[in-house]
Amino acid sequence: MRNFNYSTPTQIFFGKDQINVLSEQIRIFGGSRVLLVYGGGSIKRIGLYDKVLEILKTNDLSLFELGGIDPNPRIESVRQGIKICRDNNLDFVLAVGGGSSIDCAKLIAAGFYYESDPWNLMIGKAKCEKTLPLGSILTLSATGSEMDNFSVISNLEAHQKIGLGNAVLVPKFSILDPTYTYSVPKKQTAAGTADIMSHTIENYFTVVKGAYLQSRLAEGILKTCIQYAPIALEDPENYEARANLMWSSSLAINGLLSYGKERNWxxxxxEHELSAYYDITHGEGLAILTPYWMEYVLNDATVEQFKDYGINVWGLKPNEDPYIIAQQAITKTREFFVSLGLPSTLRDVNIGEENLKVMAKAATKKGTIGEFRPLTTEDVYNIYKSAL
Structure with a gap:
C-alpha cells in the first residue's frame, strides 16, 4: 500500500428529512444570498424545489436561480452562473440534483474568483485557488460528486469533456435523503448504478500490492449495487435499496477506495470522449465500454485480479482455471448491465466508426491512460472498435 493523505471535509446529512438542516448549514458558511443550481425540473415535480424555497424564505435567505443544467453540464451554464453570482453579489452556491448540477455548481463557485474564462480552469491554463462555499442536495445516485473534489464539464464546440480535480471543489455539506431518488426513471437509475460500479472497478483493478482492505471494500460496494439495483428498478420507492445505492455512490469515489493505490483510470x-462527441448518457457509455476493456486488458499479468473479482463479487467457483473464472466474471458483468436495460454496444447508442480514431487520439493526448494495463492510442481505438 502506498502513502496517502486522506481528508473528507464534506459534512454528510443522510436520511429522511435531513433537509431541515439546510438553512443552518448555509449560515454556518456565511451564506445569505444563494444561487440555486438545478437540472431539468424533476426537483419541482417531487416538491423539493418548493421545500427549498420555503426554507430559504423562512430563514431570510435570498435566492437566485440557474435551472436547466444538462446531463453533461455545459461550460455555457457555468459562465451564466458566474455572471449571476457576480451581478448579484452572491455568497453561496447550492446544487440540487444529480452529479451534473453539482459539477456545474462546483465550477461556478471556483470561477467566481477567477477573472478570465472558467474553461481555462478545466484545461489547465489556470488553477482553482478559492471558491464560494458550496452545498448540495442529492437526487440521483451516480457520480459521487456530492462528496468528492471533482467536476466534469463539457465544451461541445471543442468536442471536449474534461474532469478537474482540486481540493477546493469539495462541497461543504451534502444532504442525502434517499426518498428524493424515488422518482428517478429506470434508465437513470440503471445508468447511475453503472457509474457507481465503474468508479469502483477503476479503483479495484490496480497493480499496487497490499491494499487488501481497499479491495475488499470495493467488492462490498459492487455486491451492494448488484443486490439493490434490480430492487430499485422493480420497486422505485424501496427505501433500503435507494439508501444503499445512494451511500455506495458517495463511497465509491470519495477516496476511500483509491487512497493507497494509483489513481489512473x-x-x-x-467514455468522456464518447460524451464529448455524441452527448450520450455517461453511465450508458461506461456500461458499454467496461466489459470490452476487461476483455482487452486480461492477460497473464492481470488474470489473478480478475479471478478475485469473479470469486469475491460474482460468487464463481474458486477451483476453476483462472482464465475461465475471469471470462465468466466479464460475461456476468456484461449480462448484469444488460439486465438493467443498459446498452451493450456503441451502435446501440448510435455511435459508428466515423470518430473512433480521433476520439482515441483525444483520450490519450497526454500519454497512455490507466496503470492496470497502460493503454496507447491504438489500444483505445481497438477497444472502441471491439465495442461496436
Whole structure:
C-alpha cells in the first residue's frame, strides 16, 4: 500500500428529512444570498424545489436561480452562473440534483474568483485557488460528486469533456435523503448504478500490492449495487435499496477506495470522449465500454485480479482455471448491465466508426491512460472498435 493523505471535509446529512438542516448549514458558511443550481425540473415535480424555497424564505435567505443544467453540464451554464453570482453579489452556491448540477455548481463557485474564462480552469491554463462555499442536495445516485473534489464539464464546440480535480471543489455539506431518488426513471437509475460500479472497478483493478482492505471494500460496494439495483428498478420507492445505492455512490469515489493505490483510470477518459462527441448518457457509455476493456486488458499479468473479482463479487467457483473464472466474471458483468436495460454496444447508442480514431487520439493526448494495463492510442481505438 502506498502513502496517502486522506481528508473528507464534506459534512454528510443522510436520511429522511435531513433537509431541515439546510438553512443552518448555509449560515454556518456565511451564506445569505444563494444561487440555486438545478437540472431539468424533476426537483419541482417531487416538491423539493418548493421545500427549498420555503426554507430559504423562512430563514431570510435570498435566492437566485440557474435551472436547466444538462446531463453533461455545459461550460455555457457555468459562465451564466458566474455572471449571476457576480451581478448579484452572491455568497453561496447550492446544487440540487444529480452529479451534473453539482459539477456545474462546483465550477461556478471556483470561477467566481477567477477573472478570465472558467474553461481555462478545466484545461489547465489556470488553477482553482478559492471558491464560494458550496452545498448540495442529492437526487440521483451516480457520480459521487456530492462528496468528492471533482467536476466534469463539457465544451461541445471543442468536442471536449474534461474532469478537474482540486481540493477546493469539495462541497461543504451534502444532504442525502434517499426518498428524493424515488422518482428517478429506470434508465437513470440503471445508468447511475453503472457509474457507481465503474468508479469502483477503476479503483479495484490496480497493480499496487497490499491494499487488501481497499479491495475488499470495493467488492462490498459492487455486491451492494448488484443486490439493490434490480430492487430499485422493480420497486422505485424501496427505501433500503435507494439508501444503499445512494451511500455506495458517495463511497465509491470519495477516496476511500483509491487512497493507497494509483489513481489512473481507463474507462472514464475513454467514455468522456464518447460524451464529448455524441452527448450520450455517461453511465450508458461506461456500461458499454467496461466489459470490452476487461476483455482487452486480461492477460497473464492481470488474470489473478480478475479471478478475485469473479470469486469475491460474482460468487464463481474458486477451483476453476483462472482464465475461465475471469471470462465468466466479464460475461456476468456484461449480462448484469444488460439486465438493467443498459446498452451493450456503441451502435446501440448510435455511435459508428466515423470518430473512433480521433476520439482515441483525444483520450490519450497526454500519454497512455490507466496503470492496470497502460493503454496507447491504438489500444483505445481497438477497444472502441471491439465495442461496436
Amino acid at each position: 481507463s474507462c472514464h477518459p475513454m
